[in-house]
Amino acid sequence: MKILVAVKQVAALDEDFSIRDDGRGVDPDFLIRDLNEWDDFSLEEAVKIKEAATEPVEVVVVSVGSDEVDESLRKCLAKGADRAIRVWDSAIEGSDSIAVARVLAATVQREAPDMLFAGVQSSDQSFASTGIATAGFLGWPHAAVVSNLTLAAGTKSAVFRRELEGGLLHEVEIQCPAVLTIQLGINTPRYASLRSIKQASAKPIEVLSLADIALGAADVGEAGSLSRVRRMYVPDMGRAQLIEGSAAQQAARLAEIIREFKGAAA
Amino acid sequence: MSGILVIAEQRRGELRPVSLELLAAAQGLRRAGDEVAVAILAESPDIFVGSLRLAGADEIVTIKTGAREFDPDTFESAIGALIAQRSPDVVLVAHSVDSFGYAAALAARHGWGFATDVFIAQRIDGELVATRGGYGQKVSVEVDFPGRSTVVLAIRGNVFKPPEQPAEPRITVFDAPAVQSRAVGRNFIELSAGDDVDMTAAEFILTIGRGIGEEAKVPQFRELADAVGATLGCSRPIADAGWLPKSRQVGQSGKTASACKLYVAMGVSGAIQHLAGMKHVSTIVAVNTDAEASIFSVAKYGIVGDIFEIAEELRRLF
Numbered sequence A: 001m002k003i004l005v006a007v008k009q010v011a012a013l014d015e016d017f018s019i020r021d022d023g024r025g026v027d028p029d030f031l032i033r034d035l036n037e038w039d040d041f042s043l044e045e046a047v048k049i050k051e052a053a054t055e056p057v058e059v060v061v062v063s064v065g066s067d068e069v070d071e072s073l074r075k076c077l078a079k080g081a082d083r084a085i086r087v088w089d090s091a092i093e094g095s096d097s098i099a100v101a102r103v104l105a106a107t108v109q110r111e112a113p114d115m116l117f118a119g120v121q122s123s124d125q126s127f128a129s130t131g132i133a134t135a136g137f138l139g140w141p142h143a144a145v146v147s148n149l150t151l152a153a154g155t156k157s158a159v160f161r162r163e164l165e166g167g168l169l170h171e172v173e174i175q176c177p178a179v180l181t182i183q184l185g186i187n188t189p190r191y192a193s194l195r196s197i198k199q200a201s202a203k204p205i206e207v208l209s210l211a212d213i214a215l216g217a218a219d220v221g222e223a224g225s226l227s228r229v230r231r232m233y234v235p236d237m238g239r240a241q242l243i244e245g246s247a248a249q250q251a252a253r254l255a256e257i258i259r260e261f262k263g264a265a266a
Numbered sequence B: 001m002s003g004i005l006v007i008a009e010q011r012r013g014e015l016r017p018v019s020l021e022l023l024a025a026a027q028g029l030r031r032a033g034d035e036v037a038v039a040i041l042a043e044s045p046d047i048f049v050g051s052l053r054l055a056g057a058d059e060i061v062t063i064k065t066g067a068r069e070f071d072p073d074t075f076e077s078a079i080g081a082l083i084a085q086r087s088p089d090v091v092l093v094a095h096s097v098d099s100f101g102y103a104a105a106l107a108a109r110h111g112w113g114f115a116t117d118v119f120i121a122q123r124i125d126g127e128l129v130a131t132r133g134g135y136g137q138k139v140s141v142e143v144d145f146p147g148r149s150t151v152v153l154a155i156r157g158n159v160f161k162p163p164e165q166p167a168e169p170r171i172t173v174f175d176a177p178a179v180q181s182r183a184v185g186r187n188f189i190e191l192s193a194g195d196d197v198d199m200t201a202a203e204f205i206l207t208i209g210r211g212i213g214e215e216a217k218v219p220q221f222r223e224l225a226d227a228v229g230a231t232l233g234c235s236r237p238i239a240d241a242g243w244l245p246k247s248r249q250v251g252q253s254g255k256t257a258s259a260c261k262l263y264v265a266m267g268v269s270g271a272i273q274h275l276a277g278m279k280h281v282s283t284i285v286a287v288n289t290d291a292e293a294s295i296f297s298v299a300k301y302g303i304v305g306d307i308f309e310i311a312e313e314l315r316r317l318f
């Protein structure tokens, strides 16, 4: 059995970030990169299935991105992925979640896994759509926000719980191969040991071009996307009235607010 | 070619409130001559018609489905067929767990314009423009859909105010092609058993987020909450890690602070899903070291500072 896990290197903003000159993105100098939090959980879920299986299970991570994502892929190798694939071509720049999904779907066709896991959403763009769009291109069964999964290697179906609003769970049985988007809290992701980090640094990362997965430049980037960024701006935030002063003064004002509330409630 | 199609949501026999918010979002996009149709998919769609007879809907389209509850194959095929038949220029769905499960696949397969978590939908110089957030709401991103004659927008909840005026839209039945679903829903599981506290009834909540850093810090905040007379709540990572029971999690997949009047958020960034459970509270005080944290955009009072220092000073005063 083979499980493909789509992982994204996300970016958080540095304190004093600025918007790019073209007004359509953040200046990359101010981006702090890391593996998407959701992907820690989906990788762990795949590795757990592998460890519980009696037959061999291969866990392959795939990321669409330039060589700066190698760092996150190495982290995944250290946490138990058997292989790492990175797909990149400069034409992919400017892709939305749909164009990335097209690349993932083509990679799935090349790898022919039995399951594809993705995260529910990415912490930077929060599209919450890449995994399910990939299923759309593949024509595979799919489900989003999976918070509990029973999948044994070699079986033709899986049972899981979709986590709905208000914490309500919906139990569903799905035919495999399928695409599942994995929710936070489904398991407890492991930390990589120093030894495994060291071993991972020596493992190769397979780099695929668009031609390797039978796609062309028109399939990705803005041409292959279903939306286009017009403008990015810093919204006029903050109704909050700031409480200034030393910590003691700030806490004193907070205590006052609490006492006002209690006075009103009494 | 024209018109707006709204996809209403139902679950376990009840219309989900966000359905009506979508009707409100449709009004802002409506051009002269545009009709707004609202579709409801259910085993017995007629039972929802009454709640959809509201201002802003010109037509209610009922679609009978084989399964009682949402399943992606049924929704994709039925909604896909309806859109293909009518070619609306805008389709509005909720940015909800159900739509996470099908909308992207639908748009991808048909090549329709697509954007999720949209909180402003407007026309600028005649072009459809959707605004969404990025980097934990620290930036706003405007997207457009060049060359797409149908665009599907997943609209964020709790943004648009539902219409209240009744109306008499016409009712149409749409016969969706039958499909064999490959993901079959079984039952629902409610996690209420074992709740140690009712967050929905608490009037004063002190919530801790990932800013507390480690489990060993939980007891001191529990003690602080007790001292000031607050109910201790948390954001999702704290509950996921098992540091506090799930019943104390505030937000979209947790509890709504329905009765709360004073909400003190310590070390919480203010993700949309957390805000969904508390942004309505009249007095929110946020403590966060990051002055740009989006929790400050819903807070009445903000303290840019370290939660441990503030907690220690506050404890002295009670």
Ligand SMILES: Cc1cc2nc3c(=O)[nH]c(=O)nc-3n(C[C@H](O)[C@H](O)[C@H](O)COP(=O)(O)OP(=O)(O)OC[C@H]3O[C@@H](n4cnc5c(N)ncnc54)[C@H](O)[C@@H]3O)c2cc1C
Residues within 6 Å of the ligand: A120, A121, A145, B208, B209, B210, B211, B212, B234, B235, B236, B237, B238, B249, B250, B251, B252, B253, B254, B255, B266, B267, B268, B269, B270, B271, B272, B273, B274, B277, B287, B288, B289, B290, B293, B305, B306, B307, B308
């Ligand atoms: C479908 C779905 C449902 C979800 N449901 C929920 C839900 O119900 N509830 C929920 O909360 N989340 C929910 N989430 C998760 C949500 O997206 C966020 O991941 C989560 O809310 C982040 O929690 P946080 O603010 O505690 O952590 P973070 O986002 O990591 O924020 C921690 C904050 O602490 C600050 N900080 C750090 N150290 C200090 C210090 N010493 N002093 C002061 N501040 C400090 C940081 O600046 C930061 O702003 C859901 C997500 C999805 C996709």
Ligand SMILES: Nc1ncnc2c1ncn2[C@@H]1O[C@H](COP(=O)(O)O)[C@@H](O)[C@H]1O
Residues within 6 Å of the ligand: A005, A006, A007, A008, A009, A036, A038, A039, A062, A063, A064, A065, A097, A100, A117, A118, A119, A120, A121, A122, A123, A125, A126, A127, A128, A129, A130, A131
């Ligand atoms: N560039 C990418 N490479 C690989 N997987 C991705 C990429 N972007 C998104 N994903 C997957 O899609 C999930 C959700 O991201 P999104 O739909 O973009 O919010 C992530 O957790 C990944 O599993």
